[in-house]
Amino acid sequence: MRVVVVPKEIKEIAGVLEKAGFEAYLVGGCVRDLLIGKKPKDWDVATNARPEEIQKLFSDSVYENQFGTVGVKTESSDSTLKVIEVTTYRIEGKYTDKRHPDEVKFAKTIEEDLGRRDFTINAFAKDLLKKGEVIDLYDGQKDLENKIIRTVGDPKKRFCEDALRLLRAIRFASELGFEIEKNTLEAIQECAGSIEAIAKERIRDEFAKLIMSDGAARGIILLEDVGLLKYIIPELREGIGCSQNKHHIYTVFDHNVRALNYAVEKKYPFEIRLASLFHDIAKPKTKAGDGPDSTFYNHEIVGAKITLKILDRLRFSKEIIEKVTHLVRCHLFYYNVGEVTEAGVRRFLNRVGPENVPDLIKVREADRIGSGVPKAVPYKIRHLLFMIEKVKSDPIHPKMLVLRGDDIMKILNIPAGPKIGQILSILLEEVLDDPKKNNREYLEFRAKELNLFSEKDLIAQSKKAKEKKEEFEGGIENEMKKKYYVR
Ligand code: ATP
Numbered sequence: 001m002r003v004v005v006v007p008k009e010i011k012e013i014a015g016v017l018e019k020a021g022f023e024a025y026l027v028g029g030c031v032r033d034l035l036i037g038k039k040p041k042d043w044d045v046a047t048n049a050r051p052e053e054i055q056k057l058f059s060d061s062v063y064e065n066q067f068g069t070v071g072v073k074t075e076s077s078d079s080t081l082k083v084i085e086v087t088t089y090r091i092e093g094k095y096t097d098k099r100h101p102d103e104v105k106f107a108k109t110i111e112e113d114l115g116r117r118d119f120t121i122n123a124f125a126k127d128l129l130k131k132g133e134v135i136d137l138y139d140g141q142k143d144l145e146n147k148i149i150r151t152v153g154d155p156k157k158r159f160c161e162d163a164l165r166l167l168r169a170i171r172f173a174s175e176l177g178f179e180i181e182k183n184t185l186e187a188i189q190e191c192a193g194s195i196e197a198i199a200k201e202r203i204r205d206e207f208a209k210l211i212m213s214d215g216a217a218r219g220i221i222l223l224e225d226v227g228l229l230k231y232i233i234p235e236l237r238e239g240i241g242c243s244q245n246k247h248h249i250y251t252v253f254d255h256n257v258r259a260l261n262y263a264v265e266k267k268y269p270f271e272i273r274l275a276s277l278f279h280d281i282a283k284p285k286t287k288a289g290d291g292p293d294s295t296f297y298n299h300e301i302v303g304a305k306i307t308l309k310i311l312d313r314l315r316f317s318k319e320i321i322e323k324v325t326h327l328v329r330c331h332l333f334y335y336n337v338g339e340v341t342e343a344g345v346r347r348f349l350n351r352v353g354p355e356n357v358p359d360l361i362k363v364r365e366a367d368r369i370g371s372g373v374p375k376a377v378p379y380k381i382r383h384l385l386f387m388i389e390k391v392k393s394d395p396i397h398p399k400m401l402v403l404r405g406d407d408i409m410k411i412l413n414i415p416a417g418p419k420i421g422q423i424l425s426i427l428l429e430e431v432l433d434d435p436k437k438n439n440r441e442y443l444e445f446r447a448k449e450l451n452l453f454s455e456k457d458l459i460a461q462s463k464k465a466k467e468k469k470e471e472f473e474g475g476i477e478n479e480m481k482k483k484y485y486v487r
């Protein structure tokens, strides 16, 4: 086991508190992590000093909440040590709404403070002033050894006080690879519906930690087993028992979870893990027919919409929502050596965005491995990358045309408006087909020619150009139909 030592920044803070006559303990998750030889994500100090007393002792500190937590800034370059949370001992008052104590009460002793903590393995305190002894009032060390998640006190009561603990139990089980003790597990099953009372932001943060944990795939299955998935991501449940076609051996749910598991094994970032979990989420909704020849036409388009709805509901950031949704939308690309032309690869880049290609390929890999019967072979992906390299400097975006909107306005002597956009999109489609057309002489000639058309005709033409793009995607679908029975 790795030995993690208490950093000097923490010892210094404890020293200042002691000199002023106060107590100082490390508490919560960081003590648990020290005991199992893991580097803590953050360090929490508990003290009998009141928030205003803490602030007086540390000039560089902030107190912006009502929970007794003062953020003490340090000069450490380690991100986990930049701000140390120093919190006054607390006991929590009565809970009437399953999420907030009616009042926050400061306590006098560390023992009282430990009693309000959620799980035995989170209820340790490590003395920072004497011999570094660990206070363990609830046999948390035994549970750590036996790898067990157990609430401090009566599980039902504790889950009723704060229903986020339901999700935290699953998150810790996934993170640590622990089992949930029987009474705790039964109480979770019984109280699962209470999670609905919890603010979406708090659910989001725990769910994100679950997805980033090594046991994320097991975590999703646990959520389902205890009845929590229904309240968090019911859309995933539609895949349970939903069989696929002759090219798959797993149900949609199992496949999604296995794809996530691959992304976790590869330590891929959050967005790729989510896109892997959600990539086939719309297959149950789009399934046509049954048995070996069933099809899932448009599941990537519907799936992107469902993904957006889920992530928006869970209050994820715009950046995360856009990225994950885009990866789900694009996951079903067709590539076969010798079949897809350079123009096809340019259209692929136009649709996906070159900056998203590496991530999309990771999702594709997760999809492939998660299917249990890997289809596309990696050499195809290598060939696609080779083709991308080949067309790399070709124009694939309106901004890459030698004529821009401003130029066209000048050349045609017309004002800004939808007509410019229509002409530009027609020009881009032509250039995607043949990059040699991206020269001033041709584009000028063509713009003038297009200008002769009525607005109505232009709309029709630009629509046709767009359809061509879709037709290309449709072409992918046709190929898919032949090869993968996805129609
Ligand atoms: P992590 O490694 O993810 O930081 P952690 O155990 O430190 O895990 P935090 O969310 O940082 O978890 O909380 C710190 C400590 O505060 C916990 O270990 C636990 O003792 C206590 N705690 C946090 N949330 C709750 C809660 N909802 N109910 C009871 N105690 C809680």
Ligand code: MG
Pocket: 028, 029, 030, 041, 042, 043
């Ligand atoms: Mg923590």
